[in-house]
Amino acid sequence: DIHFEPFEREVAVRFRIDGALREVTAPPKRLMNAVVSRIKIISGLDIAERRLPQDGRAKLKLGDRVVDMRVSTLPVVHGEKVVMRILDKSATSMDIDSLGFDPMTLKEMKRVLQTPHGVIVLTGPTGSGKTTTLYSFLKHVYSPEINIVTVEDPVEYQLPGINQVQVRANIGMTFAAALRSILRQDPDVVMIGEMRDQETLEIAVRAALTGHLVFSTIHTNTAVATVTRMADMGLERYMITSSLICAISQRLIRMICPKCKEPYTPSPALQQQLANSFRQPSVEIDLWRGNGCAFCNQTGYKGRLAVHEYMTMTPKLREMIIALRPETELEEECQKNGMRTLRQSCFMKLLDGLTTVEEAVSLFYED
Known part of the structure; x- marks a missing residue:
């Protein structure tokens, strides 16, 4: 998901990657309305309607891939918050x-x-x-x-x-x-x-x-x-x-990144936390x-x-x-x-x- 969030003096852009949101470089506040309008146009939404939530959909061609994009807009205090969900079937294993x-x-x-x-x-x-x-x-x-x-x-x-x-x-x-x-x-x-x-x-x-x-x-x-x-x-x-x-x-x-993965021996306190959380006997294991x-x-x-x-x-x-x-x-x-x-x-x-x-x-x- 890609989040565009307008605030009083700035815009926040955050990507949800592997379940966690991460903030990335955002456009200047003055460009926010233009960005939102463009997103609305490509997803078939009413660019003049800023008082009500809207939902739309679009297809985007990225190189040799075609991805679906679901768009949701929501009126907030300082403009419209936009969330875009990228649905890329080629990147999702269905096996x-x-x-x-x-x-x-x-x-x-x-x-x-x-x-x-x-x-x-x-x-x-x-x-x-x-x-x-x-x-x-x-x-x-x-x-x-x-x-x-x-x-x-x-x-x-x-x-x-x-x-x-x-x-x-x-x-x-x-x-x-x-x-x-x-x-x-x-x-x-x-x-x-x-x-x-x-x-x-x-x-x-x-x-x-x-x-x-x-x-x-x-x-x-x-x-x-x-x-x-x-x-x-x-x-x-x-x-x-x-x-x-x-x-x-x-x-x-x-999942742990395969490029920087390393083993370690947990502390006794962490081993006890593991035993409590997973209802297992406390034993020494490498993680x-x-x-x-x-x-x-x-x-x-x-x-x-x-x-x-x-x-x-x-x-x-x-x-x-x-x-x-x-x-x-x-x-x-x-x-x-x-x-x-x-x-x-x-x-x-x-x-x-x-x-x-x-x-x-x-x-x-x-x-």
Whole structure:
């Protein structure tokens, strides 16, 4: 993302790179209006309207690449704040093998993607890479012999061979309305950008129960909490257990820069912090960190990778969900079946030297 922020005497320009905002050289304040007007023109916005927020989109040609740009404007005290999201499909890997799943989970994930019907749910906060993961699932199952339709808000990347529907709530094209129409289009696979309400959830589950494979997202903190969230939205538990194939919780963490990566032995205090954060015995281990170089802009980090928590439905888990067993017991049962929690997955990335202790611990600061 690129942020243009007007203040009383200056303009701030910040780039969000690998999840963190960094300030860069900004144009003079006197040029801000011209910059905003130009951005509005190329993204199809009304340059005369400065009192209301606006959203637009544009395609830019950068050398031999064509990238999409989403633009959002917001009136603030000293002008209009502009945020541009650059969507470069060529820079985003949509191969399921490169998503960061551990080998066992990847094998299981490929197996469930061959299931002819059911619901696969991704969970995680905004900006955790859920859409990229969903697109990788679509790419993995794509074949000219099947009909894939998506309903999204917004459509982030245009995928060849896949019919993508843009939600337009202002004219009545909501997720639920679009989904009803999609199901009359003879789909084999349906992707729903987000199950935001009971109506959308119920239609999605009915679609799964009538022979469709459904991918979607929902907002929860853990994979197991997906069950609770679906029940809280009004879905009967027998419907959940009949339709849900698996739930995957996902987070993104920054990777150590490969150019300036170096090992070190953490202090006893840091080792104890690790033991507390990851609920592991306190043992001596060697860790890695980035020293900072020109390649990573002196940050010590370059790129991000996903950590996952994968819950798959089993007969025993179905019984426990119907019996209203608490989330703690459901999680224990999942771990007996081989589920690695987000905390455990993050700890493994740390031991593998892929990320720093500071980055790993930051995911669990709330604990």
